Amino acid sequence: METPLTEHIRPGHPSPDLAAYQKLGGYQALRRALTEMTPTEVIEAVKDSNLRGRGGAGFPAGLKWSLVPSGDDAPRQRYLVCNADEMEPGTFKDRYLIEGNPHQLLEGIMLAAYAIKADTAYIFLRAEYTCSERTLREAIAELFAENLLGDNILGSNYNLNIHLHTSAGRYICGEETALLNALEGKRAVPRAKPPFPPQVGLWGQPTIVQNVETLCCVPHIINHGADWFKGLSKTNNSGTKIYGVSGRVKRPGLWELPLGTTLREIIEEHAGGMLDGYKFRGVIPGGASTDFLVEEHLDLPLDYETVAAAGSRLGTGTMIVLDDRTCPIAMVHNLETFFARESCGWCTPCRDGLPWIEKTLSAIEEGRGVASDIDLLHQHSRMLGPGRTFCAFAPGAVEPLQSALKYFADDFEQHISEKRCPYKHLQS
Amino acid sequence: MSPEERQEIEHEIACYPYKQAVCVDALKILQKHRGWVSDEAVKEVAEILEMSPSEVDSVATFYNLIYRQPTGRHVIHVCDSISCWVMGCGSICEHLKKRLGINMGETTPDGRFTLLPIVCLGACDKAPAMMVGKTTHENLTPETIDALLEKLP
Numbered sequence: 001m002e003t004p005l006t007e008h009i010r011p012g013h014p015s016p017d018l019a020a021y022q023k024l025g026g027y028q029a030l031r032r033a034l035t036e037m038t039p040t041e042v043i044e045a046v047k048d049s050n051l052r053g054r055g056g057a058g059f060p061a062g063l064k065w066s067l068v069p070s071g072d073d074a075p076r077q078r079y080l081v082c083n084a085d086e087m088e089p090g091t092f093k094d095r096y097l098i099e100g101n102p103h104q105l106l107e108g109i110m111l112a113a114y115a116i117k118a119d120t121a122y123i124f125l126r127a128e129y130t131c132s133e134r135t136l137r138e139a140i141a142e143l144f145a146e147n148l149l150g151d152n153i154l155g156s157n158y159n160l161n162i163h164l165h166t167s168a169g170r171y172i173c174g175e176e177t178a179l180l181n182a183l184e185g186k187r188a189v190p191r192a193k194p195p196f197p198p199q200v201g202l203w204g205q206p207t208i209v210q211n212v213e214t215l216c217c218v219p220h221i222i223n224h225g226a227d228w229f230k231g232l233s234k235t236n237n238s239g240t241k242i243y244g245v246s247g248r249v250k251r252p253g254l255w256e257l258p259l260g261t262t263l264r265e266i267i268e269e270h271a272g273g274m275l276d277g278y279k280f281r282g283v284i285p286g287g288a289s290t291d292f293l294v295e296e297h298l299d300l301p302l303d304y305e306t307v308a309a310a311g312s313r314l315g316t317g318t319m320i321v322l323d324d325r326t327c328p329i330a331m332v333h334n335l336e337t338f339f340a341r342e343s344c345g346w347c348t349p350c351r352d353g354l355p356w357i358e359k360t361l362s363a364i365e366e367g368r369g370v371a372s373d374i375d376l377l378h379q380h381s382r383m384l385g386p387g388r389t390f391c392a393f394a395p396g397a398v399e400p401l402q403s404a405l406k407y408f409a410d411d412f413e414q415h416i417s418e419k420r421c422p423y424k425h426l427q428s
Numbered sequence: 429m430s431p432e433e434r435q436e437i438e439h440e441i442a443c444y445p446y447k448q449a450v451c452v453d454a455l456k457i458l459q460k461h462r463g464w465v466s467d468e469a470v471k472e473v474a475e476i477l478e479m480s481p482s483e484v485d486s487v488a489t490f491y492n493l494i495y496r497q498p499t500g501r502h503v504i505h506v507c508d509s510i511s512c513w514v515m516g517c518g519s520i521c522e523h524l525k526k527r528l529g530i531n532m533g534e535t536t537p538d539g540r541f542t543l544l545p546i547v548c549l550g551a552c553d554k555a556p557a558m559m560v561g562k563t564t565h566e567n568l569t570p571e572t573i574d575a576l577l578e579k580l581p
């Protein structure tokens with residue numbers, strides 16, 4: 001089984017420096033692109049590979065790049081932005097990629113920037129990742145020192161600057177248009193769409209925002225080709241995926257596996273199964289803002305379409321396991337507390353709806369719930385659904401809620417009829 | 429504004445086509461030197477970036493890690509997001525509150541510690557986690573917390 005993204009990552013050891021990365025074949029894709037390929041050919045290669053965004057939404061990367069206006073009257077200034085905000089609760093994969101092999105990411109950024117003819121790239125890094133910051137600063141400095149960044153890279157007449165921006169901590173900054181406002185130094189609320197960033201982005205110029213893991217795939221696609229990349233997956237999606245598991249399992253962690261690996265294999269084999277004394281009850285498969293999957297879904301291959309057909313989302317591919325001794329309502333309450341706190345407050349349904357949801361869940365959990373609360377929660381889930389808010393934050397926020405109402409209906413009812421949480425005595 | 433602070437801000441300005449872009453960086457720079465961002469600091473940033481103080485404050489108040497009030501020497505941010513919650517961050521918070529004798533959002537009377545919640549630190553496979561200053565600590569237990577706190581001046 002091939003693991004192109006992680007094969008040179010050795011946790012606990014320093015990441016490969018520029019010389020080591022080059023010895024491992026690093027920057028050959030960049031060399032090849034700059035000397036043998038036009039930017040359009042790079043876009044075509046990525047399009048052919050069927051690479052989809054790994055930051056949550058799964059949008060095809062090559063297609064997005066081809067939306068950047070080209071031609072003589074197109075804006076000359078374009079930007080490439082690497083989204084390294086990674087604040088989705090339960091998600092810790094981008095940090096592993098950055099700290100484990102920073103040059104792989106930088107090469108991906110350079111290839112993507114070349115493809116859209118951007119001369120400036122920004123990495124938007126969350127504030128708390130101070131190790132990632134150090135690693136990236138050192139790696140970028142190495143590139144400038146070797147003239148692999150700056151003017152006339154590898155004698156190709158292509159110029160590129162990469163600048164690292166560290167944020168100051170706010171989940172909504174990961175939403176790509178909020179991120180652009182954040183980079184511009186404005187209050188980081190999302191922008192109305194359309195226009196979309198590939199046309200009107202950073203300072204009004206065409207901008208591509210791409211997740212860390214997505215960009216890390218690009219050098220390998222250029223090196224080995226689209227067919228090879230497609231073949232990495234177990235289903236008709238392409239590539240590998242960094243899957244992660246946290247919660248009460250024996251070996252929480254991350255694994256690079258073929259896209260389309262089953263939920264059962266990930267939890268039982270790679271994560272070692274549940275801790276002794278705990279049973280699997282459900283999982284949110286792709287970070288906090290995805291719908292629960294339950295036992296009946298264990299044999300589903302985790303790829304974009306299959307997870308969507310099961311009513312959830314692959315999201316970030318880093319899952320949080322619910323065990324049988326943890327109260328599902330309390331779990332959803334924790335998630336909605338997070339969302340209520342992190343809502344940017346720009347639009348009313350989200351700003352007012354989430355605290356209401358949070359308080360209702362809190363009442364149910366504490367045995368103060370009434371029967372009509374269930375309807376209320378259903379109603380809120382609809383009110384915050386897709387198309388009613390400025391950004392995808394609110395629809396994401398109600399995903400775990402709406403699926404909990406479906407799969408854990410008995411738990412909700414028991415809390416209300418017994419006026420207490422039946423799990424309280426189970427918690428250690 | 430000290431020459432050092434000014435120089436660091438100027439250095440950031442050179443990386444962007446517009447001055448305003450460094451608003452967050454400038455706030456972080458002043459906070460690094462002064463511990464927190466006072467009304468005075470907001471005004472200074474506004475002046476150097478040619479923004480209005482209220483624009484700068486709308487940015488300053490947006491972020492979890494810009495402190496608009498004085499803090500203790502060490503700010504302890506305990507992750508209370510989902511994976512840490514499943515793994516028992518509730519008892520970690522209780523332990524910290526009891527040991528420090530303060531609630532979330534408060535500073536110890538000796539000015540040593542401030543206790544704040546924070547969202548997922550990206551250490552979910554090593555939950556529960558917390559960040560003290562710039563360092564993330566993982567797989568927390570009351571014992572490891574006590575050992576850690578003792579080492580901090």
Ligand SMILES: Cc1cc2nc3c(=O)[nH]c(=O)nc-3n(C[C@H](O)[C@H](O)[C@H](O)COP(=O)(O)O)c2cc1C
Nearest residue numbers: 053054055083085086087174175176210211214392
């Ligand atoms: C509330 C919210 C938070 C997000 N946070 C992140 C994030 O931290 N990192 C990320 O890569 N994408 C995040 N996204 C998705 C981005 O908006 C965007 O789709 C993504 O960066 C595009 O890159 P990709 O296609 O490579 O995934 C978030 C979206 C929403 C609605």
Ligand code: SF4
Nearest residue numbers: 346347350390391393
């Ligand atoms: S949905 Fe929520 S996070 Fe998104 S713009 Fe509206 S208030 Fe802000």
Ligand code: FES
Nearest residue numbers: 507512549551552
């Ligand atoms: S949930 Fe606490 S570190 Fe991710």
